[in-house]
Amino acid sequence: MNGYDVIIIGSGMGGLVCGDILSREGYSVCIIEKNKQIGGCLQIYARDKVVFDSGVHYVGGLDKGQNLYQLFKYLGLMDKLKLERMDENAFDKIIISGDEKEYALAQGYENFIATLVQDFPEEATAIRAYCDKIKDICKKFPLYNLDTRDGYEEKTSILDIDTKGFIESLTGNNKLQAVLAGNNELYAGVGNETPFYVHALITNSYIESSWKCVDGGSQIAKYMAKNIRTNGGTIFRNTKAVSIVEDKGKVDHVILEDGSKLYAEHFISNLHPVKTLQLTETTVFKQAYKNRMHSLKDTISCFIVNIVLKKDSYKYHTHNYYWHREGHLWSQTAYTEQDWPLGYAIFISATSRSKEYAEGFTIFTYMRYEEVKEWENTFNTVSAESSRGESYEAFKKRKAEKLIDVVSEKFPMLRSCIKSYYTSTPLSFRDYIGTDNGSLYGIAKDYKEPLKTFISPRTKLPNLYFTGQNLNLHGVLGAAISGLVTCTAVMNSNEFIKKIKNA
Numbered sequence: 001m002n003g004y005d006v007i008i009i010g011s012g013m014g015g016l017v018c019g020d021i022l023s024r025e026g027y028s029v030c031i032i033e034k035n036k037q038i039g040g041c042l043q044i045y046a047r048d049k050v051v052f053d054s055g056v057h058y059v060g061g062l063d064k065g066q067n068l069y070q071l072f073k074y075l076g077l078m079d080k081l082k083l084e085r086m087d088e089n090a091f092d093k094i095i096i097s098g099d100e101k102e103y104a105l106a107q108g109y110e111n112f113i114a115t116l117v118q119d120f121p122e123e124a125t126a127i128r129a130y131c132d133k134i135k136d137i138c139k140k141f142p143l144y145n146l147d148t149r150d151g152y153e154e155k156t157s158i159l160d161i162d163t164k165g166f167i168e169s170l171t172g173n174n175k176l177q178a179v180l181a182g183n184n185e186l187y188a189g190v191g192n193e194t195p196f197y198v199h200a201l202i203t204n205s206y207i208e209s210s211w212k213c214v215d216g217g218s219q220i221a222k223y224m225a226k227n228i229r230t231n232g233g234t235i236f237r238n239t240k241a242v243s244i245v246e247d248k249g250k251v252d253h254v255i256l257e258d259g260s261k262l263y264a265e266h267f268i269s270n271l272h273p274v275k276t277l278q279l280t281e282t283t284v285f286k287q288a289y290k291n292r293m294h295s296l297k298d299t300i301s302c303f304i305v306n307i308v309l310k311k312d313s314y315k316y317h318t319h320n321y322y323w324h325r326e327g328h329l330w331s332q333t334a335y336t337e338q339d340w341p342l343g344y345a346i347f348i349s350a351t352s353r354s355k356e357y358a359e360g361f362t363i364f365t366y367m368r369y370e371e372v373k374e375w376e377n378t379f380n381t382v383s384a385e386s387s388r389g390e391s392y393e394a395f396k397k398r399k400a401e402k403l404i405d406v407v408s409e410k411f412p413m414l415r416s417c418i419k420s421y422y423t424s425t426p427l428s429f430r431d432y433i434g435t436d437n438g439s440l441y442g443i444a445k446d447y448k449e450p451l452k453t454f455i456s457p458r459t460k461l462p463n464l465y466f467t468g469q470n471l472n473l474h475g476v477l478g479a480a481i482s483g484l485v486t487c488t489a490v491m492n493s494n495e496f497i498k499k500i501k502n503a
Contacts, residue, residue, distance in 0.1 A: 010270030012040025017483025039221030060205030191330025
């Protein structure tokens with residue numbers, strides 16, 4: 001019988017952070033990953049020798065002393081990662097249909113304010129109030145600041161602020177409202193639903209500092225995996241857990257697809273909580289708890305076109321673009337077949353081969369799972385390749401061409417720069433990331449029921465824990481913080497957070 005201290009199901013950011021920290025703290029760790037490649041949304045793939053990120057297109061909070069910097073420093077990543085700082089005067093540029101102007105979001109709060117005041121000279125007070133509120137909200141989340149205080153009271157005092165409503169309360173200028181929330185694809189922002197704390201925690205990290213991973217984000221996963229193995233941990237790839245088995249009120253083992261069993265003291269699931277409950281053979285979870293989990297709404301999925309550019313055809317730049325149809329900023333997910341897409345984002349891949357010309361160009365837009373539902377009984381990954389059929393290929397081509405047409409209205413030279421392109425749909429996300437509906441950011445938060453979507457890392461089974469983007473926040477930073485939350489629960493101590501803060 002092979003036994004570990006901790007088995008972690010899924011090697012997304014949350015699972016890897018748990019594995020890295022717990023193995024440092026002396027636990028014997030085993031991670032099981034169903035894919036060929038570890039890392040969840042950190043996975044990359046190459047087409048025509050050009051590297052594309054599957055999910056992580058840029059990262060915030062990596063300047064000296066900032067939250068993600070401190071964690072990565074503690075994990076020994078900072079001096080290994082190939083990073084490129086994005087344009088300090090415009091990490092993101094917001095474009096609105098019918099307006100020729102590009103509105104820049106700059107790094108550093110004073111720079112952010114000064115840059116926007118140039119475009120909105122009468123709105124200096126509103127812009128500063130917006131920044132002050134973001135900073136104030138971020139202070140109320142202790143762990144976000146690597147602080148070991150509890151902070152429950154102050155945190156719950158601000159969970160019910162609505163992003164759209166709050167921004168509208170600061171200014172009557174519709175254009176400024178649309179610019180301040182112009183990159184809301186970062187959290188699948190929906191009007192009268194998305195809480196302001198989600199907007200604040202994510203936006204703050206990019207205003208503090210914005211970075212691209214040169215040659216892709218999988219390097220983050222690679223170095224953490226190396227740490228885990230150096231600390232005596234084991235990582236199984238192409239290994240799928242099919243059952244989590246309880247015995248006498250605790251999880252005893254997991255059963256793998258080939259029928260073998262793995263035993264441990266503690267079990268951490270980096271899967272969606274609903275998926276975890278489906279895998280767990282137990283009567284301990286009450287039906288009411290299962291119903292509550294099932295009733296939580298997931299964020300929308302997406303459609304991505306990854307373009308391999310002709311050599312030296314498109315100038316490289318270190319900012320992203322976010323475009324939306326005027327008047328549709330908060331309703332981009334409610335598109336129809338006719339008016340799709342109501343918004344898109346553009347990310348340029350950072351490559352070590354050239355600083356002057358871009359190699360890869362990614363267009364991202366929303367897509368609901370129901371659009372690909374007719375092919376949902378197919379499965380296709382690198383380690384289990386299969387075709388979804390001609391009708392699916394035709395669907396992807398039609399969607400890609402329409403999306404490229406819309407982008408070409410703003411970037412007319414794009415068509416002439418395309419060497420080839422490749423697409424991802426909600427099914428790609430479902431198969432690689434493991435959510436039932438290809439959800440981008442896991443469980444959707446709603447300011448009207450803020451506590452309903454906060455999921456504890458602890459479950460009714462005392463040695464089964466959750467981690468990952470569904471706990472509190474998504475993204476590299478959000479999922480990393482979920483790893484800290486889970487480690488605190490497993491070890492019954494947050495002493496290690498002081499080590500991170502002082503790294």
